Every structure is written in C-alpha cells, then in structure tokens.
Amino acid sequence: MNAQLTFVHALSPLHAGTGQGVGVIDLPIAREKATGLPFLPGSSLKGALRARCEGDNCVKVFGSETTDDNNASAAQFSDQRLLLLPIRSLAGTFAWATSPYVLQRFVRDLQDTEITPPASITFELPGDLPPDQRTKHCFVSNERSKIVLTNSQVFLEDLDLTSHTSQDAANWGNWIGKQVFPDEPTWQAMVTDRICIVHDDILTFLLDTATEITARIKMQANSKTVQSGGLWYEEALPTETILSGLVLAIPSEKIDTEEVFEVLNELTDKTIQLGGKATVGRGLCHVQLTNREV
Numbered sequence: 001m002n003a004q005l006t007f008v009h010a011l012s013p014l015h016a017g018t019g020q021g022v023g024v025i026d027l028p029i030a031r032e033k034a035t036g037l038p039f040l041p042g043s044s045l046k047g048a049l050r051a052r053c054e055g056d057n058c059v060k061v062f063g064s065e066t067t068d069d070n071n072a073s074a075a076q077f078s079d080q081r082l083l084l085l086p087i088r089s090l091a092g093t094f095a096w097a098t099s100p101y102v103l104q105r106f107v108r109d110l111q112d113t114e115i116t117p118p119a120s121i122t123f124e125l126p127g128d129l130p131p132d133q134r135t136k137h138c139f140v141s142n143e144r145s146k147i148v149l150t151n152s153q154v155f156l157e158d159l160d161l162t163s164h165t166s167q168d169a170a171n172w173g174n175w176i177g178k179q180v181f182p183d184e185p186t187w188q189a190m191v192t193d194r195i196c197i198v199h200d201d202i203l204t205f206l207l208d209t210a211t212e213i214t215a216r217i218k219m220q221a222n223s224k225t226v227q228s229g230g231l232w233y234e235e236a237l238p239t240e241t242i243l244s245g246l247v248l249a250i251p252s253e254k255i256d257t258e259e260v261f262e263v264l265n266e267l268t269d270k271t272i273q274l275g276g277k278a279t280v281g282r283g284l285c286h287v288q289l290t291n292r293e294v
Contacts, residue, residue, distance in 0.1 A: 002250070002257050003112045007180045008040060008080045008243040008274065012284040013212050013236035016040040016275040025213065027231040032081075036207055037102070040243055040274060042077035045287070049267045050272050059106045060255040061263045061279065074260050076248040081105065082194070083205070084176070086240035087210050090155035094240065096173075097138075098157065098287040099203040103172065109246050113291050123197060130208070131189035135199040137162045142171035146193040154196065157210055169197050181289050182241060212236045225228030236282060247289065265289055 008014075011265050016030045016039070029038050050062040063073035063178060084096040103121045110117055123139050138161045140147065145163065147154055154161040170192060198206075199205030218230035237243075249260035255283040270289040 001153070003248050004261060004289045005020045005109065005115070005179065006077070006245045006247050007083075007288040007290070008047070008245075009138075009180055009286045009288070010237055010239055010241040010243075010284075011271060011286060012239055012281050013214075014241060014275050014285065015234060015236040015277045015282045016038070016235075021170075025235045027234040029211065029235045029237060031207075035101075036204060038082050038207065038211070038243075039244075040080040042153070043246065044274055045080060045245075046073075046075065046077045048272050049264065049287075052139060052267055052272070053263070057259065057263050058256065059145070060252075061260055064286070070253075071254075072250075074250050074252060074255050075264060076250060078109075078245040080243040080245040082207075082241070083235075083244040084191075084208065084242040085206060086238050087156045087196070087206055089147045089194075091149050092194055094194065095138075095154070095156055096191060096194045096240070096242070097146040097196045097198055097203060097206060098172075099198055099200045101200045102203065103197070106244060109244065112246055113289065114150055115143060115293055118175035119168040121167060123166060132165055135201050137164055138202075139164050139166040139169040139197040141165070141173045141192050141195055146190075147196060156196065156198075157206065159205075161200065166197070167182055169195055172197070173277070176242070180229065180288055182288070182290070182292075210238075212238045234277070236277075257276070261289065 009153045017027050018030045031038050041147050059071050064071040084098050086094045087097045089095040100121050100123060107121060125137060142165055148163045152163050152203045164224035174196035177188035181187035214234050216232055216234055218227045220227050234242045249257040251257045268289060271282045271284055272287055274285045
C-alpha cells in the first residue's frame with residue numbers, strides 16, 4: 001500500500017494564508033474556491049517536515065533542494081482539508097462540527113488507503129419535517145453527548161439546533177478519535193462525545209462566522225503609538241481544528257515505500273509548526289500518519 005492518511009490537529013490557531021485579502025479581513029486563510037472549505041496546502045506540510053529532516057534519507061524522501069539534481073521527491077502530500085471544526089457550544093464548551101459532504105470527501109480518501117469507512121454518510125431525519133426545519137438539527141453520538149442540553153437542544157455559536165442520536169455519528173466519532181489520538185483514550189472519548197454532524201448549509205454558515213479573527217497592530221518604536229496603516233486583521237482556524245489528507249509514497253531504486261513512511265513517522269512524533277505567524281505562536285500542530293483499520 002503506497003498511501004496513508006494524514007491528520008493535522010491544531011494545538012494553537014492555524015493560519016495557512018493566501019496573502020493580502022480583498023475583503024474586510026486583511027490576511028484570510030486559504031479556502032477552496034468552489035466550496036469555501038479551509039485547507040492547509042500540502043506544500044506547507046511537506047516543507048515543515050523537510051526542514052526538520054536530517055540524514056541521508058532526506059534527499060531520497062523529499063528530493064533535492066536544487067533544480068540541477070535529478071532526485072525527485074518520493075513523498076507526495078495532498079492538501080490537508082477540513083474534517084472537524086471546533087465550534088463554541090453552550091454545553092460542553094465546544095463541539096467538533098462536520099457535515100455529510102465533508103465526510104463524503106473523506107470517504108473518497110479512505111478508498112485510496114483501502115480502509116473501510118466506519119459508518120454510513122447518509123444521515124436520515126426522523127419523520128417528516130417542514131422545509132424550513134430540515135437544516136436546524138445535528139446528529140450526535142448518544143443522549144449523553146456533552147454538547148446536548150436536557151431538552152435535546154444544541155447551541156453552536158448563535159444557532160439553536162435540535163439533536164438526534166445516531167449510531168453512524170457515534171461510529172464516526174469513535175473511529176476518528178482513535179485515528180487522531182491513537183494512544184489517548186481520554187481524547188478519543190472527547191471526539192465521540194462532542195462530534196456534531198450538521199447540514200451542509202449550516203457548516204457553510206459556521207465557516208463564515210466561527211473562524212478566529214485577530215486584530216494586530218504595529219507600534220512606532222519611539223512614541224509607542226500605532227503606525228499609520230499599522231492595523232490589520234488576521235484569520236485563523238481555531239485551536240482543536242482537525243484536518244485530513246493523504247501522503248503517497250513513490251518507491252524507487254533508492255528507497256522503498258516502507259522506508260518512506262518510516263522516515264515520515266519519525267518526523268511527526270513531536271509537535272510541529274505549520275502555516276504562518278510562527279513567532280506569535282500560530283500553527284503549533286500534531287501530525288498523525290496512519291493506514292490502520294480500527
């Protein structure tokens with residue numbers, strides 16, 4: 001098997017930017033043009049791992065740093081796309097929100113790793129609901145979910161949603177938790193207890209309103225006042241965001257598939273900085289590679 005899943009868990013706000021924005025936010029995060037879903041470019045992950053790599057295998061895995069050498073990279077990284085978005089919740093502090101469309105794309109990645117999806121991605125509402133109520137719900141793992149109030153209500157930011165228990169939601173939460181936090185049962189349980197599968201339209205709304213916006217200023221050295229034009233706004237994915245993607249190993253005469261993944265796993269055993277704004281603590285992440293069925 002020459003493909004493995006990658007999971008990126010943000011330990012601090014993650015700013016994978018696109019440069020100067022044209023809207024209210026001066027430095028927005030990278031988003032897909034058609035869907036608006038945030039992502040971390042695969043080149044950002046590959047570059048960060050390459051920077052911490054030492055030894056003879058670095059050139060074999062990541063290729064040469066100069067263009068006049070004929071050593072191509074043996075590791076190919078896809079963009080790391082949003083899987084779970086942390087949303088402020090009235091109960092349970094926060095929820096990990098996702099949607100059927102996001103899970104559907106994730107299932108497509110699972111096919112490349114030959115991992116069987118843990119559950120269905122078709123979530124059926126009980127009974128007949130009027131059209132104006134079909135988006136005002138979320139599927140949770142069980143009745144004791146941390147984000148559900150006693151009256152089956154879930155409050156995400158300013159949204160009032162009705163909860164519905166779903167075994168598929170429980171299976172997805174349990175499976176994702178074990179993949180992202182393989183040796184941490186407490187965090188595995190947190191994913192299961194806080195997963196919230198909302199309508200695609202609700203997630204689109206949350207993507208526009210629930211990212212982290214920070215005002216930054218640049219001071220004049222002498223007067224300690226704000227420089228002219230020294231106020232700007234930055235967007236970031238909030239702490240606890242979980243992204244996912246793929247890494248492909250391209251074996252050659254110099255290195256085989258197993259060696260490629262061995263090097264990559266050694267490079268991801270500690271916290272890594274991804275994206276921009278490193279000097280102000282942005283982008284501290286944990287990266288997990290896996291091809292396991294759980």
